[in-house]
Amino acid sequence: MTLQIKNVTKRYTGKNEVLAVDNVSLEIGENEFISIVGPSGCGKSTLLRMVAGLESITDGEIIFNGKKVEGTNAERGMVFQQYTLMPWRTVLQNITFGLEVKNIPKEERLTIARKYIQMIGLEDFENSYPYELSGGMQQRVAIARTLANDPQIVLMDEPFGALDAQTRSMLQNHLLKIWETDKKTILFITHSVDEAIYLSDKVVIMSARPGKIKEIVDINIERPRSRISAEFLDYKKRIYDSLKEEVLKSYR
Numbered sequence: 310m311t312l313q314i315k316n317v318t319k320r321y322t323g324k325n326e327v328l329a330v331d332n333v334s335l336e337i338g339e340n341e342f343i344s345i346v347g348p349s350g351c352g353k354s355t356l357l358r359m360v361a362g363l364e365s366i367t368d369g370e371i372i373f374n375g376k377k378v379e380g381t382n383a384e385r386g387m388v389f390q391q392y393t394l395m396p397w398r399t400v401l402q403n404i405t406f407g408l409e410v411k412n413i414p415k416e417e418r419l420t421i422a423r424k425y426i427q428m429i430g431l432e433d434f435e436n437s438y439p440y441e442l443s444g445g446m447q448q449r450v451a452i453a454r455t456l457a458n459d460p461q462i463v464l465m466d467e468p469f470g471a472l473d474a475q476t477r478s479m480l481q482n483h484l485l486k487i488w489e490t491d492k493k494t495i496l497f498i499t500h501s502v503d504e505a506i507y508l509s510d511k512v513v514i515m516s517a518r519p520g521k522i523k524e525i526v527d528i529n530i531e532r533p534r535s536r537i538s539a540e541f542l543d544y545k546k547r548i549y550d551s552l553k554e555e556v557l558k559s560y561r
């Protein structure tokens with residue numbers, strides 16, 4: 310098991326105390342693709358941030374590859390809702406930054422960065438600065454930057470939320486390709502039930518106040534291994550509506 314979230318609780322203290330995540334347990338195996346859906350404020354981001362090591366845990370523990378999560382680590386890469394690119398670096402330089410920190414030789418850095426620039430469809434913008442890009446394009450650079458660092462688990466918080474439908478669909482398929490070929494483990498937050506069903510092995514449905522797991526729907530029954538195959542599209546057509554109904558039933 311790659312990631313174990315064990316009875317994790319997060320309570321924000323301060324003027325207004327909030328029980329954001331209440332006794333949540335979840336296990337994620339190697340190369341699994343798990344989506345989390347649920348109403349706004351149900352603790353999805355808080356949970357992901359605790360896995361990333363960006364948020365302290367009030368109670369319980371998170372174990373990644375046998376080690377307790379304490380603070381951030383490059384093996385757990387996060388794509389944020391509110392991304393921040395370095396404004397003084399170009400697209401290419403933003404993506405190579407993490408590779409420079411790891412002392413990867415320049416030629417290799419450029420090869421890796423260009424693979425992801427191609428994935429996000431911004432080949433013509435590698436020398437542009439963030440202010441020259443739209444919000445959605447900047448978000449794509451932030452996704453490429455995280456993936457280029459080759460984390461073992463990719464933690465994605467509504468990564469495609471701000472994108473137009475066509476770009477969203479393109480990036481979903483690129484992400485699936487990376488997931489399949491590079492054997493990544495992915496934990497993905499989305500507000501789109503369609504997206505969750507299309508991408509994931511399992512959909513975790515959370516409920517709010519306090520943030521708890523309501524149900525986990527296994528999407529993998531009868532599913533062809535490859536999401537980017539004709540067989541998958543056929544499978545999706547046959548089984549999709551009943552899966553969506555099952556997720557929505559819990560969501561309501």
Ligand SMILES: Nc1ncnc2c1ncn2[C@@H]1O[C@H](COP(=O)(O)OP(=O)(O)OP(=O)(O)O)[C@@H](O)[C@H]1O
Binds near residue numbers: 321328348349350351
């Ligand atoms: N830093 C903080 N201090 C106090 N309360 C917080 C903080 N961050 C989040 N919360 C509260 O914790 C709860 C869960 O928030 P969180 O952002 O995890 O929800 P979410 O499910 O990701 O929401 P959304 O779908 O809108 O992004 C909310 O009630 C929110 O107000």
